[in-house]
Amino acid sequence: MxxxxxxxxxxxxxxxxxxxTINDHAASGMxxxxxxxxxxxxxxxxxxxFKPD
Numbered sequence: 001m002x003x004x005x006x007x008x009x010x011x012x013x014x015x016x017x018x019x020x021t022i023n024d025h026a027a028s029g030m031x032x033x034x035x036x037x038x039x040x041x042x043x044x045x046x047x048x049x050f051k052p053d
Contacts, residue, residue, distance in 0.1 A: 005031055005052065014053065023047070 005011065009022045011033065020033035030049040037044045 013050070 005022050005025065007022055007024065010019050011022060011031075012019055018035045018037070020035040022031050023034050024032040026032065026049065030051055032047065032049050034045065034047045037046050
């Protein structure tokens, strides 16, 4: 199942949180994701790498 993610897919952590877009898949097996955090009227771009579960 983990290998079924591709660039552009929208994912969410099992624990919740914002929708994230898959940006890249690293050779280490990690997926690089982008999302936006909102505080009031301000949207801030965020990114992190996650290992599929």
